[in-house]
Amino acid sequence: MNNSRLRHLFLLVLMLFTAHLGWAQGVTTAAMSGVISDSKGEGLPGATVIAVHTPTNTQYVAPTNSDGRFNIQNMRVGGPYTVRVTFVGYKDLTREGLNLALGQNFRFDQKLSDSSTELAEVVVSQRRDAVMSADRTGAATTVRREQIERLPTISRSFQDFTRLTPQANGNSISGRNGRFNNIQIDGASNNDLFGLGSSGTPGGQAGTQPISLDAIQEFQVVIAPYDVRQGRFSGGGINAVTRSGTNEVSGSAFVFGRNQNTAGKSPTPDPLTGQRTKLAEFSDYQTGFRLGGPVIKDKLFFFVNGEITRRSAPLLFRAANQVNGVNEVGSGIVNFVNNDQLQQISNVLRERYGYDAGSFGEINNETRSNKAFARLDWNISQNHQLTLRHNFVDASDDNLSRSQNNFRFSNNGYRFVSKTNSSVMELKSRFGSKFANNLLLGYSTIRDQRSINGSLFPSVTINFGANTVVAGSERSSTQNRLDQDILEITDNFNVFAGKHVLTFGTNNEIFRFDNLFVNDAAGRYDFPDLASFLAGRSNATNYRYRQNYGLPGGKPTAKFGAAQFGVYAQDEYNVTDKLRLTAGVRLDLPAYFNTPSYNPRVDSTFANAVTTGPAQGAAYDVRTDRLPKSRLQVSPRLGFNWDVRGDQSLQTRGGVGIFTGRPAYVWISNQYGGTGVDFANFDRTGVNAPRLATVVPDSVSRLPAKASKGSIAVTDKEFRNPQLLRTNLAVDYRLPFGLVATLEGIFSKTLNDVLPQDINLANPTSTLLGDGRPVYTAGTNPATGGPNRYRNSRDFNNVILLTNTSKGYQYSLTAELKKQFESGFFATSAYTYGQSRDLYSGTSSVAVSTWEFNPHVSGPNNLPLSYSNFDLRHRVIGSFSYRKEYAGHFATTLSAFYNGQSGTPFSYTYFGTDINNDGGNPSGSSNDLIYIPRSQNEIVLVTDGVNDRRTTAQIWSELNSFIESDKFLKEHRGEYAARNGARTPWQHRIDVRLMQDIFFTVGSKTHTLQLTADVTNFGNLLNNEWGRDYFVANQNFGLLRYQGLENGTTGRPTFSYGNGTTPTAKQAYQISQLSSRWQAQFGARYLF
Incomplete structure (x- = not known):
């Protein structure tokens, strides 16, 4: 931050502290303001308004100005307040039982009657109204x-x-x-x-x-x-x-x-x-x-x-x-x-x-x-x-x-x-x-x-x-x-x-x-299946080992x-x-x-654009030791x-x-x-990944070679x-x-x-056949054994x-x-x-x-x-x-x-191997939104392993049935699924409290024994099908598993739906086993 700028700001702050001025209602208090006038509506200058917070006897006093206006600030929230207005030659006016809301500037306009009028002192009771209030503007x-x-x-x-x-x-x-x-x-x-x-x-x-x-x-x-x-x-x-x-x-x-x-x-x-x-x-x-x-x-x-x-x-x-x-x-x-x-x-x-x-x-x-x-x-x-x-x-x-x-x-x-x-x-x-x-x-x-x-x-x-x-x-x-x-x-x-x-x-x-x-400080192994874990490793490209270390x-x-x-x-x-x-x-x-540590390799790499070839990209003025500028952000209202x-x-x-x-x-x-100079990362897949073993996280010497700057x-x-x-x-x-x-x-x-x-991540080199989405793959990466992702820098x-x-x-x-x-x-x-x-x-x-x-x-x-x-x-x-x-x-x-x-939003995505090789969470539900096929001709379906004995027609029948049963998928056939375009069903919930007070006198004071019963999701107590809470984990549902291209490295993408042995889900959402139940809590309280 510019030192001169900071110095000027602190000087301004100091000036504000030393000023003896006032403030309106705030985030910890309430306020009261208004006009005191005579019976004709003319403001009464010099009238006195006294507001007393009854529980503490705290008094707030303000005289009216030449227009009959007054302001009382920094008042306690709540009440009750008793407000008294006095003026020579006029009957006193008192209001009782007035309560103030947090942040409220209560409008208190009153008319006084002159003393010649045969009236007793005016005493009225009033509750607050935080909605119909002159200080209320926004929601x-x-x-x-x-x-x-x-x-x-x-x-x-x-x-x-x-x-x-x-x-x-x-x-x-x-x-x-x-x-x-x-x-x-x-x-x-x-x-x-x-x-x-x-x-x-x-x-x-x-x-x-x-x-x-x-x-x-x-x-x-x-x-x-x-x-x-x-x-x-x-x-x-x-x-x-x-x-x-x-x-x-x-x-x-x-x-x-x-x-x-x-x-x-x-x-x-x-x-x-x-x-x-x-x-x-x-x-x-x-x-x-x-x-x-x-x-x-x-x-x-x-x-x-x-x-x-x-x-x-x-x-x-x-x-x-x-x-x-x-x-x-x-x-x-x-x-x-x-x-x-x-x-x-x-x-x-x-x-x-x-x-x-x-x-x-x-x-x-x-x-x-x-x-x-x-x-x-x-x-x-x-x-x-x-x-x-x-x-x-x-x-x-x-x-x-x-x-x-x-x-x-x-x-x-x-x-x-x-x-x-x-x-x-x-x-x-x-x-x-x-x-x-x-x-x-x-x-x-x-x-x-x-x-x-x-x-x-x-x-x-x-x-x-x-x-x-x-x-x-x-x-x-x-x-x-x-x-x-x-x-x-x-x-x-x-x-x-x-x-x-x-x-x-x-x-x-x-x-x-x-x-x-430090994420993955002790190392992290991702096995594609149980068999590879039992073997201690796998040659599959989705077998992966990662570790970050200082x-x-x-x-x-x-x-x-x-x-x-x-x-x-x-x-x-x-x-x-x-x-x-x-x-x-x-x-x-x-x-x-x-400032963070400086890595000269970063700014030198991205300062100049890559202008030729498939990895062409823009230049970026970035440094690992540079944080955002201190710039004023103006908020007029x-x-x-x-x-x-x-x-x-x-x-x-x-x-x-x-x-x-x-x-x-x-x-x-x-x-x-x-920064790339404080921690390094080892990330390898397939044949280049090590076997499962106990790794000492602070021992760099025991890490395999070719660790990157992460x-x-x-x-x-x-x-x-x-x-x-x-x-x-x-x-x-x-x-x-x-x-x-x-x-x-x-x-x-x-x-x-x-x-x-x-x-x-450099620009994509091609699009997926039959799908049209951009692809970031170019052959095999010899360092990892996995697909080669185009990058502006291999460092x-x-x-x-x-x-x-x-x-x-x-x-x-x-x-x-x-x-x-x-x-x-x-x-x-x-x-x-x-x-x-x-x-x-x-x-x-x-x-x-x-x-x-x-x-x-x-x-x-x-x-x-x-x-x-x-x-x-x-x-x-x-x-x-x-x-x-x-x-x-x-x-x-x-x-x-x-x-x-009306439920919560979620996305339909692919899962399994990263379909476009952009690096988006290939081991679980990916970041790749699905294409919703209109017919079997728009998707290539395959079985999910040797134990899946279904025909292509059977797989399509199951998938089509799922699509038809889902309102979002059915309405958007022939389109890519929108991020958060789908929603879980409507959810309804009723919570109830029953409270019983028993009063009794101890000495001169009233004491209370209070018994309470709170029931959340009360509807489920009445009917077990009511009050269900639906959710989709991480608001992301992997519907189809990407299984690779038709011809290995060319052709259209292929997908599996289900595995032929475990029943497929009937819907994307799950029913929460906890919040879908009614639950009760009983309590006792003694008040004095």
Whole structure:
């Protein structure tokens, strides 16, 4: 980064810190503003507005200006508040029971009656409405504490409540990868910034939540906030604030638990017994407490929370037994391999190589977590409040999975251990009636590490057609550790100038990463079949050995720093009492520190284009020691809110703006380990690959000769962080009976998205006869014995360039109906249609995998726009809760949540040998999309080995039957399958909670014993065919196996379908044996 530029930025940040200005409602607080007027509507200058947070007696005072306007900032979320308005010569006005939502700027316009009017003091009660609010412009969902306490949840996770957002699907928001979200707790980042876990939160890979749900006061999910202070995402923002103590000592102790007796039977019967089966023995319990109260009444408050989670769960898939020489079939059974074959593999590894592969029977995965949270709130004075809080999470998770297509021995698993410490300090200040300030400092450390099961041994993969058996040490876990440190400095302030609120601020994040990751550090063998494994090697070209290892003098870990600096300015303009405009601009400056190692061979090789011959390609200005430039990314935004009738009965809102996020920093880290001078790679196939043997991973001298410099990872010097243009338009309409209807449309256009390219893959030399797809093969490679892939340089394997694309878009249309809390009842329902298209969905982490696992036809460097992995389509949600108190000592609450959606997208691909030799995962389902034949004349079918005795006509009949039974394939005959063009069936799920409260008095206080029963997938409890959860592993289904060309090296490609012995799948998708069952969790809580 340019030093002069950085110096100027820090000077600007310093200037912002020293300014004594104010800020509008934010991601940790709420606000209140409005106009106080007389009975004629004339503003009253000098009136006094006093808002009192009743539980803590915290007072917020603001006088009105010359127009009668007032602003109160930095208010506590929740309530209840009592607001009193006074003015000499006028009757006092008091409003009680007012609650404020997170991020809400509550509009409080009031008219006072003069003292000559014979009226008593006006006292009214009011609930908040976060929908019909003048500050609301873009799409957002607020989840209140009442919803958190009442709605069903078993995992007690963020996702159980962010799912209330109509445009969300799991961790994906608005059709984007969850990696592009920004999660904040108490205004500080709480993300998996490196981007390795699926949850997007620290500790996610250890199966834990980032904080106890009991510590959370309120959630907010924002998709298009035109407030420039909210940024760092191109998906969605998730904001949460934690609980704090009050003047009353209160607390709770709880326990929740479940086991195999609180879960339903398998969704489908066992094929041998004809009976549906129960889960194997398991246990899952959570216990904890919370306690809050005053240290000094009205002045200093504390809140503490602790939680322990323990889970022991069995693997869902077991190997098949042989019955009359045939492997049994059925849900939960891996039927491509049987127990006798697994015993044979285990015996060979133990007796020949001295390695214990572990169990291939039923085993349990253990998950544990310990959480502790503490918070102090200090009312320093009426104008200054200080918050200090710390969150600690210690978690571990046994990681071993099996599926119908993949079977792993127990010692191929690993344990993931994670520890997170996160501290936040927030100082909220007000300076008179015109200025306020909010300073937030956050610091977090995250320590993640994998430990392998059993002793160290090379990874061994044995292919059974499109299926695999894996033994040995898990290939990515023998050297895998990550340390992260995050420092965050945020300051926000504004000036209240009549109808304008001028906001200025800065948000800065500084990261330090220390990543040890060596894939295949202990070596990896891929055997084409069981016979070759028993022989210890094979001459087949799909027999392969790979190993990565450190070079002398190389850097063993990726240690680097990064930062995101941001400054912004905004004008919130109340044009009239009905119309509010928000216009602002945000400047984000990414920076990277600590350059990777320099490999002169890389830039000298790719600086000049290869201009002749079949390998001709473009020149690339790349260097292994050069990271992206620090370039400002500008995000202007404009939002509006129009109260059409002036009574908050009809509201139109919307806006347009640019949103800039972060990359997953693992993509940047790849460059540190992919220089070609720190690590080398040995990769050989067929006769050139070594026999299976124990390999010492740190002994270079024992590696076979001809090791290469491996794969290279570089980043485009012009690379920009993910960025998109997003616009929305919405109408909110208040209906009778407390209902609010919303119609909302959102459209996002990609400006800068992540795109990996292999710049060492030269242009294709030909096309596949009868298929037309490009082919990258030219004879035999003498070094490997396999097909020769045209490369720009033989010194390297893949050279992955991380660059940008502007192709892609997402849109959604939502109709929503809400019933606010009233008389113990609330409800919401919504329908959303969404579509998302991209070139790359950002689902992988390792440099090569980001490129090679992207299904295509036209070549992996020439991707067309297609459906995203996060394409939503149809989604229907609904929730309700009703609470009834009776008999003076009892209350019963019934709550439910429904989610229905039109499946998940997946791709149909070939499997087996790489059909076009582009290097795309030849050992499993490849990255090559299939051609869907219209008739038998358009495909050459062959048998799958000597045991397959079917005729060509029989094979076609089976394949044709599969195509006809699949809606997508049937409708697209004569075409290439589109990436993610197919979808699993519709899925419907209902979760239910029944809660019983029993009140009793201890001394002068009411205590409560609360009993809960949560049932997820309640429909399956009523009917075993309801509530089924469908999935396709890795969203990729290998339908046809490529068997080579007709004449060996020429002719059309040939394919096999099935193998003639094992029954072929009736559909691409599988039924989840766990989530398709109903499951119940029972709990008890004591509140005081």
